[in-house]
Amino acid sequence: MPNDRISPPPGAASDWTIPQNWGAFTREEHATWDTLFARQVSMLRGRATPEFLDGLDRLRLSESGIPDFAELSERLMRATGWQVVAVPGLIPDDVFFDHLANRRFVAGNFIRRPDQLDYLEEPDVFHDVFGHVPLLAHPTFADYMQAYGEGGQRALGLGALERLSRLYWYTVEFGLVRGDDGLKLYGAGIVSSFSESRFALDDPSPNRIGFDLARVMRTRYRIDDFQQSYFVVDSFEALLAATLETDFAPLYDALREQPDLAPDALLPDETVFTRGTQHYAHTHPRP
Numbered sequence: 001m002p003n004d005r006i007s008p009p010p011g012a013a014s015d016w017t018i019p020q021n022w023g024a025f026t027r028e029e030h031a032t033w034d035t036l037f038a039r040q041v042s043m044l045r046g047r048a049t050p051e052f053l054d055g056l057d058r059l060r061l062s063e064s065g066i067p068d069f070a071e072l073s074e075r076l077m078r079a080t081g082w083q084v085v086a087v088p089g090l091i092p093d094d095v096f097f098d099h100l101a102n103r104r105f106v107a108g109n110f111i112r113r114p115d116q117l118d119y120l121e122e123p124d125v126f127h128d129v130f131g132h133v134p135l136l137a138h139p140t141f142a143d144y145m146q147a148y149g150e151g152g153q154r155a156l157g158l159g160a161l162e163r164l165s166r167l168y169w170y171t172v173e174f175g176l177v178r179g180d181d182g183l184k185l186y187g188a189g190i191v192s193s194f195s196e197s198r199f200a201l202d203d204p205s206p207n208r209i210g211f212d213l214a215r216v217m218r219t220r221y222r223i224d225d226f227q228q229s230y231f232v233v234d235s236f237e238a239l240l241a242a243t244l245e246t247d248f249a250p251l252y253d254a255l256r257e258q259p260d261l262a263p264d265a266l267l268p269d270e271t272v273f274t275r276g277t278q279h280y281a282h283t284h285p286r287p
């Protein structure tokens with residue numbers, strides 16, 4: 001994360017927000033949103049958790065073009081008291097956590113180029129809004145995100161940012177949830193990705209493991225390719241309860257005594273939904 005940049009760029013406020021300047025998006029940029037949206041929605045029916053698909057409908061994200069954050073925030077505010085604010089790109093961790101703790105979700109103010117539909121270096125408006133915002137209309141998930149922001153602020157003070165980042169990674173970005181008829185997707189990094197929304201659910205390569213808070217916080221992750229393990233929560237209620245009932249400071253201390261786990265590790269006594277072949281990782285080694 002860009003901790004070396006301590007002050008916001010020119011034109012940004014002290015909390016790193018910028019005007020969305022919705023009127024400045026070109027027709028081509030709106031068309032890119034529509035292309036990405038159509039491709040994901042048809043992929044996600046039956047794959048994403050119903051709460052995610054409900055959020056898309058309730059927030060009317062299927063309307064054509066890049067959403068206007070003012071209108072989107074109005075609908076989201078009525079649902080759960082959250083807002084969406086624009087930022088130029090990645091922002092410092094402490095600023096990011098402060099926004100979440102105050103129920104403001106930060107979203108990139110740019111969209112990927114038409115020749116880069118599957119390529120992302122920094123989160124753009126499609127990842128941030130399509131991927132993250134639908135579940136913010138769900139009261140329990142909305143509370144989880146606020147709790148995460150508050151936990152992030154405390155983790156910074158305890159020198160435990162990396163541990164907490166793993167929780168975010170394996171839930172908010174790449175989480176799976178048990179549905180009535182099998183596993184479902186909810187992580188924003190999965191549901192906003194055409195290829196990973198198939199891979200995470202259908203491919204025999206990755207492990208799919210029952211969520212355990214301490215276990216997840218010991219597990220390293222890959223930022224450059226599909227995950228080697230996905231963690232499955234029973235429900236958003238169980239996920240929120242696990243974070244609210246855990247006293248993180250002593251847990252961070254206890255975890256310092258234990259070795260980190262590789263992204264493909266499996267432990268003897270954990271719930272394993274799918275033991276992955278890891279064929280994908282083995283044929284796509286790290287650069």
Ligand code: HBI
Pocket residue numbers: 001087089090091092093096106107108123164165168
């Ligand atoms: N900035 N824009 C943006 N989006 C993020 O998801 C983000 C960030 N800055 C820091 C950050 N995430 C991390 O602190 C978390 O992913 C842990």
Ligand code: FE
Pocket residue numbers: 123127128131132173188189
């Ligand atoms: Fe994200």
